[in-house]
Amino acid sequence: MAYFKHISFLVFLLVLASCKTESKSAIKTETVSFTKEGELKVLSTETDSIKANFDIEIAETEYETQTGLMYRKSMKTNRGMLFVQPTEALQYFYMKNTEIPLDIIYINSGMKIVSFQKNAQPFNENTLPSNVPAKFVLEINAGLSDQLGLQVGDSISFSRL
Template sequence: MFLKRFSLPFIFTLSFFNFSISACKDDKNVVTQTEITFKKEGELKITKTDSTAITLDIEIANTEFETQTGLMYRDLMAKNQGMLFIFDDETERFFYMKNTKIPLDIIYINANKTIVSFQKNAKPMDETSLPSNLPAKYVLEVNAGLVDTWGLAVGNTISYTE
């Protein structure tokens, strides 16, 4: 008698559970990802110690969602484009490449808008922590290899307009 009382609800629960799995399994809805395209929100100028400058169109990440998402899910970015992350405070930063399809150079910049460090050629889809090693208030992401191509160095400065 004890077994019969608990077996029937148990069997009913299993039957319902299997039905739910079958219903989901047969669902033919396909989720597609919307292509994310570059949206110019400002311009950024990097001034080198020899006074030469590089100008970029930038997207700005300054909300929690934007800073957490960054350049994830993008297929490409033009050479003259980048994403500038603006934080409220200056502290050591740690970035990673989760769900980021394109290799990047990550440029860490302090509150005085001076470049303090780089993480070059960050590998797509890699979740390894990429630290600034020094306090940073801003982070600029550009296509991998551009830090070397442009000859950027610690001590170069940035300015930007929104």
């Protein structure tokens, strides 16, 4: 009788273990696609010429701000997300559930770039601070800030669709 109890217990453990594995693999997130909500230009502080044009999504609700670019597999080079914060203050971002490396550009209420966090790594939950007050935050593909020659003091302008 003890033998059957032992076997029953082992069968129970195996069933439990297989259920656990199935539930983990069954968790899936839906692919989030880009929705163009505006256009953004980055202007050179030195020449006032356009350094870059981006199609943007705009995040301004609490949910949009918390979700950001999470769960996306890629982003085209000419796209980004602009976060509009309720007040100009020190900003703190992180890369939780974000699958693509990003450059994070902090912009003040005067529409000037005030700091960068370049090449933010996917899934990294370390805080990426603005180090100075910012009202807007632009996220673009990692490496683009350097490739386009963006620098502190450059300005942005954006329009909504």
